[in-house]
Amino acid sequence: MFQGNMPLELFSLQSLEYLSLGNNQLTGQIDVLDNGSHLQTFQQLTNLSILDLSYNNFRGDWELDALLSSLTNLQVLTLSHSGISITTSNANHHVNPNIRMLSLASCSLKVFPVSIRALTNLQYLNLSNNDIQGHIPEWIGEIGKNHLSVLDLSYNSITGTIPNVYEDWSELEGFVLNGNRLQGKVPTSLYNCKNLRIINLGNNQLSDTFPGWLGDLPKLQALVLRSNNFHGGIDVTSSKVKFPFPSLRVIDLSHNGFVGQLPTKYFQNFNAMKNVVKNNTKPEYLSTGSTYYSITIAMKGVEQHVPRILVELTIVDLSNNKLKGEIPYILGNLNSLKELNLSHNSLTGRIPHSLGNISEIESLDLSWNQLTGEIPQSLVDLTNLEVLNLSQNHLVGHIPQGKQFDTFDNYSFGGNPKLCGLPLTKKCGEHPHELQLEGDGDEEESGFTWKVVVMGYRCGVLLGIVLGYLMLSIGRPKWFNAIADVADHMILNRQNNRR
Template identity: 40%
Template sequence: MLNRAYTQFSFFLFLCFCLPSFSSSIPHPCRKDQSATLLKFKRTLSVDPSVSEDCDEYGKERYPKTSSWNMSRDCCSWDGVICDEMTGHVIDLDLGCSQLVGTIDSNSSLFQLSHLQRLNLSYNGFYGSHISPKFGRFSSLTHLDLSNSSFTGLYGIIPESIFHLPNLETLDLSYNDQLSGSFPKTKWNSSASLMKLDLSFVTFSGNLPEYLSNFTRIEDLNLKRNFLNGSIPSSMLSLPSLRKVVLSGNYFSGQLEDFKSNSLVWIDLRNNQLQGQVPKSIQNLENLTTLDLSFDNFSGNVDISLFSNLKHLWYLSLSYNNISLINEKEVEFTLPESLERLELAACEVTKIEFLRSAKQLEELDLSNNKLQGRVPDWAWSNRMFSLKSLILSHNMLTSIDSIPLQSVEIIDLRSNLLQGSLPNPGNSTRLFFISQNNLIGEIPLSICNLRLLKVLDLARNNLTGEIPECLGDIIHLEVLDMHRNNLSGSLPATFITESSLRSFNLHDNKLKGKIPQSLANCKELQVVDLGDNQLNDTFPMWSGALPKLQVLILRSNKLHGSIRTSRIGNMFPKLRIIDLSYNAFSGILPVSLFQHLKAMRTIDQTKKLPAYLGDRYYHDSITIATKGLKLELVRILTIYTTIDLSSNKFEGHIPHIMGDFIALRVLNLSHNALEGHIPPSLGSLSVVESFDLSFNQLSGEIPQQLASLTSLAFLNLSYNHLRGCIPQGAQFSTFEKYSYGGNDGLRGFPVSKGCGNGVSETNYTESAVDDEESNSEFWSDFWKAALMGYGSGLCIGLSIIYFMISTGNPKWLARIIEALEYMIMVRQRKKQGRKGNYRRRNNHF
């Protein structure tokens, strides 16, 4: 009985003391108000599978987490939701990479979740959402991540209240470029608790606060690509816990103080305006793995031994400063063996002995230095199998025979003095740049074994022979650039339908035959430049079906016939540059082509920064005629728009539809047989900079509407049948006589003293006759000298003309320049085997 009583008493004690404790450990179910709030928040958003694609790049899983949210399950078991086990309040909401789109405003039910400790809304599409001050009311919040959420999302000014959250440990607002703000001038409440601050790629401005010394726990500070300026406080470089500091892409200036924090692992100060010496205290940062001081204004000598003690260093970049890299003690083993990426572009490097110890190099950039001659054999013995990227461009190397290229994926040897035949890279090569050297010989067929090749740049060499037919079969090839060589034969006839070709540049070779229609298979083509060859074909009408084509240059060939394109379909939807000059195209100007050029009819007002064709590896370049000059565009602005149909056999009228090309920068219809009036609609070309209608048979008056072209910097209407008064306006008052020469009927400034009420037509005619008679003796002698120059050599003729100028009237100089332009033009025409369609008026000369 006693034992039984004792057992019952023990069970009673268990019920009294243990059961309450046991029941409290059971997770509390979700509160009804919390689930209702979450569902209300869900209804304000929708799911778009195309959103959150950036998550793939960072290895984050993307899927619609809110799809699991429904009342049939406890809200604490929903995807992305974590509740407090004791109270049932939602304390953690992780909706990163959830493919959500919609707007989050100050009335959002999200702000009713007042017990949140962690909130992650990253990698979504909250387009048009302001960042609400109510984010600063989550008093328990320790982690806030709104990065990559298109708050253009997240736009407006960051509320200062966010910086005063007392328990905040992580704040990530990165990659919301419409979000602006500045650091609070008063001490943050969260400064003592903050461990990670990421404001990269927003638009923060102003200085760094002087109280950064209060951030005793901060480990990760990323302020990349903002508008911050001033000096970098020395206190920041002494923070005891700081491991990673990224301040690149700002406007910091002044000298960089010594580093005093031994915890630093990652330093990125790239692309600022920092000055002075590179701090020698770097050699004390024993844990450093990454150091990027490139694209600043550091100066003086930097001894390579400065980095010899950094045993964990794997990335070092000092490129593009004003420093000179030296090895003062001539020590052989000066770089840590751990080094994998080394960038020393434009560092006055002349010798590379310091590479002996770097046995694990994968990426090496020694471009824009003073390396000469042949690269020594020993330099590559340790890196034969590890090197993946080799950049030695813009040096004075003459031979690369010793360089093992078998495993290298990126090879950049541009702008050296390399001689001999084209080297054969390994089959793993993806990017191969060897332009602007002295290479000779033919392109080997083995080049087609590079099945991974994306960029092949052989431009500006002396390569001969034919282009291998098999290049059109490389699926991954995006850029094929062989311009300015001596290649002959015909173009490759076959380009596969799976082609990735984006840029095709064979400008200035000796290619003959037709333009292969199989290029129509290359749906990614943006740039086609086949100018300055000997191609004999009609206009490639099929090229209009290329959906991404922006640049088409066929100048200086033997192309002929009329230009007609289909009126049906979306032809040339993105074409912005078309150059068909110096061919034998005939007939009327191609109105059917003009009707399709949609990209020339709109000006994109949304683009704030200049954009160029190409990518980080390859920049498209072309040669065009503008403002009376032949100009090479080493990079092509996407806003640059050109129509050049000059030096052909076009006839008929200039169509009024050309006035619709309001994005046009250059218009050149010169040296044709165009007639009729200049359409007043051309006055709508508000951004046109170069306008050339010279050497045609245009008649009538110059439209007054052209005087409104405020961007016009070059005008040539010479050698037509124009008459009447020259319009006066802001730009027209800046043009010289040559812009109107050869038009006897034109009056007004600058060809005469007045128009209408100023000087009568009779007086003008009489004064012109008197001037002509007074100079007739000179022009007789001039043309004798000119013809001597044309027959026996232009230099001799120019010498005679120079003598005549030095002893004659200085006012003759302008006329001589006009005459010389005419002579050079006739000479060029004769050289090309065409008579041309020019007229010379004796009464003008």
């Protein structure tokens, strides 16, 4: 939490090799070169190999080519969110082969620096949160051919397609291009990047079918394709392995145009979402070396930026698509799942009792579907559940009581006219004629159904009229249904005996 200007004494230490002042509140004007003024400069610190000024409040306009030309021993340059603006004329193609890490997030860059083309030893490149426009250059595949592990170009104004030039990036672990205006398809050359852990292409304009071939990547832990124009079914036909996505912990396919059934086959193979062992002594994050992966996802109903992804964070978000059919029972096997969002689809059938086995779940959203039946009592045992949304379905009966269910409000259950009990104002059993069996249609609303007609035919016209009159007068309570079913059964048996 240091404040104030950078001490001028630092610039007299010509033998200084390592300078890390990141994550403070330092201010002041800093220049790269000495332009005849008395401003702080880095021109004389030619022995610097590591320079980290990230996450401060400095001022200054730095020309990237001039910086790399002056500090020829530099290996790590981290200026992300430092307050310093980076420009490049792209005139001086100075080669600095020693650069291993270049982090220039939120540095007001407007173009791809051509000078990074020759950085063959680059391992980490972060140009996110800038205003880079135009297409991704075809020469980007030349960067870091010997050990590039992370490429982050997120949150820019990049257009065009993603070039298919990544065959040589065998060490690539993070491929992050979310928050741009990219079109076209997912480049198939990523298939050769067997060390990939994170692929984040969300919030673009990609138009493609589900790239199931990514399931062949054995180390892939996070796949984010949200808010694009993906379409078709989520199937496994393009995968060449028997058990696709064995290491996947986060999958976000929300806000697309996927259709068909939920991908049961994938749910069976999400082994990294089953029986995750917690490390209670020290949090473990998904990272490469000292660099943490970050991600923006919908958590507990709110879109959040996660600067560090805990290894134990497991998320399935397939919301806002056109998926249909029933929720597969196999989902209950993902007992380490933290977030499950299947909202805004056309899912039918009952909520599986097996969801009560997901003991670690903190957020469950099944809203805006066409689910029927009662809410399973097993969900009451989900003691870690903080957010529950079952609204806007066709659920019926009593809302389970106790434990976490006592903490949820009307929002969790609204839009289900046949639900009753707390926290809703509608009490169960208060108006029996309103809690009728599902599926009987408009005939039940009048109190007269075809059961009366059939019973009248079998039992005699007089008995049918009497029973029909009673039903019209007092509704159709449960005890009447039971008597009618027994009487119907007895008459059938008698007819069979006569035959």
